[in-house]
Amino acid sequence: MQGVVVRALLTVMVVTMALAMPAYARDWWGAGEGRVFPAVADFPNEHGTLRVLLQDGPLDTRGHPFFEPLGPHGRACVTCHQPADAMSLSLASIRQQWQTAGARDPLFAPIDGANCPDLPHGERDSHSLLLDHGLFRIARPWPPRDHAGKAIKPDFDVDVIHDPTGCNLSPRWGLPSDDPHVSVYRRPRPVANLKYVLAMGFAIDGKRGLPLPLDPDTGKPVSGNLMADSRVLTLKAQMHDAARSHLGFFERLTPAQIERINDFEMRVFTAQQQNRLGDSLDAGGAEGGPAKLADSEPGRLGSQGIGVWSEFAPWERADDSSVTPERRALRESIARGARSFRERTFLIADSRGVNSPMGFGNPMRDRCALCHNMSQMGMDVAPGQVDLGTTTQPFADQQPHLPLFRITCKGEPHPHYGRVIHTHDPGYALTTGRCADVGRITLQSLRGLAARAPYFVNGTASTLREVVEYYDRRYSIGYTEQEIEDLVNLMSAL
Amino acid sequence: MQGRFWRFVAAAVLVNVAVAAPAEQQIKPVVEQVGEEVRFITCPIYRDTDAGRKSGCWLGDRRETGTRFDITGSPTKPDWNHAVLVEGRVVEGDTQQCGGVLLEPVRVSVLHDQNCTRHMLPAEGFTGRRFSLPTRNIRPLYEPRELPKPPYQEKSFDIPFDFGRDYIVYQLSDYYIDKAVKYAIDIDASRVEITGYAATTPTTVSGQTLREPAELALRRAEVAREWLRRMGYPLDRVKIRAQTKAKVSDMEGADGLTEPSRRRVTLRVIP
Missing domain, CATH: 2.40.50 (OB fold (Dihydrolipoamide Acetyltransferase, E2P))
Structure with missing residues (x-):
């Protein structure tokens, strides 16, 4: 009898809690929790369910350097690479963490979790870029240094035109300081499916007219696809960079720590597993979900092999009578979106990395899959530093919350913007020091998008629909409402 | 007609x-x-x-x-x-x-x-031309590649360039320079001699005088050297020179066009 009462009470409690929580409460993984990372974990989101796979079985994270706090801020790698957020970090999770833990949470460490480290810690306004746009501060040395640490003489000047965070004109943190830095604000990239990110499909970087860049440590070629601005070229270098800049860990990671982080990161795969109707994305002949990613060869060019997102081609004629009409319609929409991604042409103009210097022409008529060309991943097989205009005027949407820089090219003008450029984030140019690289941002994986809004490097698209609408404006595509819906459904299924 | x-x-x-x-x-x-x-x-x-x-x-x-x-x-x-x-x-x-x-x-x-x-x-009723992959393209790394068989021969490779540029043209110049560098690496060449050319002799085109700057010859040669370096060929075996007033050549990459044949880099690969 008592057991029945207890069960009834528990049921009431569970129902009450479920009603009180938001529909998709985030499963936050704090630094040093010591959980076991499961071999398979599913996380709900507004578009369905994300799955995270850990190849070769579960991992006890106790004492693991990806999960244990390093440095004075109490942060670990997992702080900004949350499993529930496709190993990136969604704005929803950031806000939830602010609500539940407040500014004392390591996530909001002033070094990059505040708009500028010298702002009053704990006040919401000090963290507005993180809380409103999901953006962390990335401080880049100016002038830049090459991958071997040698100073580069840039062929452009940087002036700060608008500095809402105060950080770029700060005598302590900005360009006037003794250790000059440019602060830009970016979204964290997912730490998953990394064999694709590191894959080298071709030996050359056609956008430079040169073979792939070389890792300064080993002298071996690397993919060049690792970071938004390609500031580091290998996972090892990225670990050191992140440990210093995000964790405040200024000791060198030990070889054993690097090996353990590397081992974990190379085993993690993630993708959406179910759509919003609970339909498995690998049902009915389709091959969505992360299992296929874990088993496939990376770095394949879609146009000469497995077409990009062709894993949904079996749904183009979703004649499975066992599926409800609603599910069938969504399957067909996803498949149409995939075909549109591969085949719908539009005029691409004035995009560095596409219209120059490759010789494709300016303008050129092509498709989403021109740049998003890697099978099963939608990255660029070649190093993917492309200027979509998301950070640079006149194409960028209005971003008064972000700094605005005036770039003045001292040598040859930029091939599309001319001699004077206004940008919120010079991107790859902060690494190379070349004016022609202003605005170029490395394309990233399109997997797990449903779990990690907002989008684009600077978080300017709050939703997947806003992503499509940006492209529609930028390239005057003229998508129909149906086409937009199909592309959104596709992207929510990746 | x-x-x-x-x-x-x-x-x-x-x-x-x-x-x-x-x-x-x-x-x-x-x-x-x-x-x-x-x-x-x-x-x-x-x-x-x-x-x-x-x-x-x-x-x-x-x-x-x-x-x-x-x-x-x-x-x-x-x-x-x-x-x-x-x-x-x-x-x-x-x-x-x-x-x-x-x-x-x-x-x-x-x-x-x-x-x-x-x-x-x-379009005005014109159809355009369906894209087909140019025959001169670099193949992906994951495709098997046939290696040269001994005895190895000395070979020269000519790399074409656009007027006034040192950029390796995608799906033209890259095809030739990739072949050259891979050959040098595959046969473990004892020496590679690079000669960069520039068409510095003035010509009149559409009422304009065109001439390439003299320093472009060296810049082109340096690009070829950088290809060798990045693909792993030891630079201490590379000799580099520049030549202006480039003469017409019969290089394959110019497809028989006269003036483009002057704008080139030649890699002489010696076993």
């Missing part, structure tokens, strides 16, 4: 211009012949045909004759904001795809210091 038609149209236009223009401004009518090599500077026109990816057309009017050429086939396509140097051979071909007399082979060099007003024509 279509080629003759276009020549007729061009000739008719020229005659009219010649009649209307004052005597001192008269342009000597030049009507291109099939097989003729032409060289001119113009502002490019984009025709927005759509036969799938990369199917848009590029046109260039040769102002000296009034002939509109189809220059789409160039490995480097134009930028509609800048003038282009067009070099190509007149052939009889399908003018209904793009709406111009076909040049094949054709090379386009973008003249970044000469601005143009961008101009786009609608």
Whole structure:
């Protein structure tokens, strides 16, 4: 009898809690929790369910350097690479963490979790870029240094035109300081499916007219696809960079720590597993979900092999009578979106990395899959530093919350913007020091998008629909409402 | 037949211009012949045909004759904001795809210091040309590759360049330089001699004097050296030199076009 009462009470409690929580409460993984990372974990989101796979079985994270706090801020790698957020970090999770833990949470460490480290810690306004746009501060040395640490003489000047965070004109943190830095604000990239990110499909970087860049440590070629601005070229270098800049860990990671982080990161795969109707994305002949990613060869060019997102081609004629009409319609929409991604042409103009210097022409008529060309991943097989205009005027949407820089090219003008450029984030140019690289941002994986809004490097698209609408404006595509819906459904299924 | 038609149209236009223009401004009518090599500077026109990816057309009017050429086939396509140097051979071909007399082979060099007003024509019934992968393309790393078999021979490889540039043209120059560097690595060549050339001798094109800067010869050679370095060939075995006043060559990458054959780098790979 008592057991029945207890069960009834528990049921009431569970129902009450479920009603009180938001529909998709985030499963936050704090630094040093010591959980076991499961071999398979599913996380709900507004578009369905994300799955995270850990190849070769579960991992006890106790004492693991990806999960244990390093440095004075109490942060670990997992702080900004949350499993529930496709190993990136969604704005929803950031806000939830602010609500539940407040500014004392390591996530909001002033070094990059505040708009500028010298702002009053704990006040919401000090963290507005993180809380409103999901953006962390990335401080880049100016002038830049090459991958071997040698100073580069840039062929452009940087002036700060608008500095809402105060950080770029700060005598302590900005360009006037003794250790000059440019602060830009970016979204964290997912730490998953990394064999694709590191894959080298071709030996050359056609956008430079040169073979792939070389890792300064080993002298071996690397993919060049690792970071938004390609500031580091290998996972090892990225670990050191992140440990210093995000964790405040200024000791060198030990070889054993690097090996353990590397081992974990190379085993993690993630993708959406179910759509919003609970339909498995690998049902009915389709091959969505992360299992296929874990088993496939990376770095394949879609146009000469497995077409990009062709894993949904079996749904183009979703004649499975066992599926409800609603599910069938969504399957067909996803498949149409995939075909549109591969085949719908539009005029691409004035995009560095596409219209120059490759010789494709300016303008050129092509498709989403021109740049998003890697099978099963939608990255660029070649190093993917492309200027979509998301950070640079006149194409960028209005971003008064972000700094605005005036770039003045001292040598040859930029091939599309001319001699004077206004940008919120010079991107790859902060690494190379070349004016022609202003605005170029490395394309990233399109997997797990449903779990990690907002989008684009600077978080300017709050939703997947806003992503499509940006492209529609930028390239005057003229998508129909149906086409937009199909592309959104596709992207929510990746 | 279509080629003759276009020549007729061009000739008719020229005659009219010649009649209307004052005597001192008269342009000597030049009507291109099939097989003729032409060289001119113009502002490019984009025709927005759509036969799938990369199917848009590029046109260039040769102002000296009034002939509109189809220059789409160039490995480097134009930028509609800048003038282009067009070099190509007149052939009889399908003018209904793009709406111009076909040049094949054709090379386009973008003249970044000469601005143009961008101009786009609608398809106007022209079909465009379906994209097919150029035969000169680098294959992916994951495809198996046949290695050279001994005894190894000394070989020379010529790498073509656009006018005034040291950029390795995608799906043309990269194909040749990739072959050269891989050969040097595969046979563990004892020496590679790089000679960069620049066409520094002035020529007059569309009323403009064109000449490449002398330092471009060395820059081109340095690009080739950087390819060797990045692909793992030891630089202490590389000798580099530059040569101006480049002469015409028979390099494959120029496809028989005279002036483009001067703009090159030669890699001599010695076993």
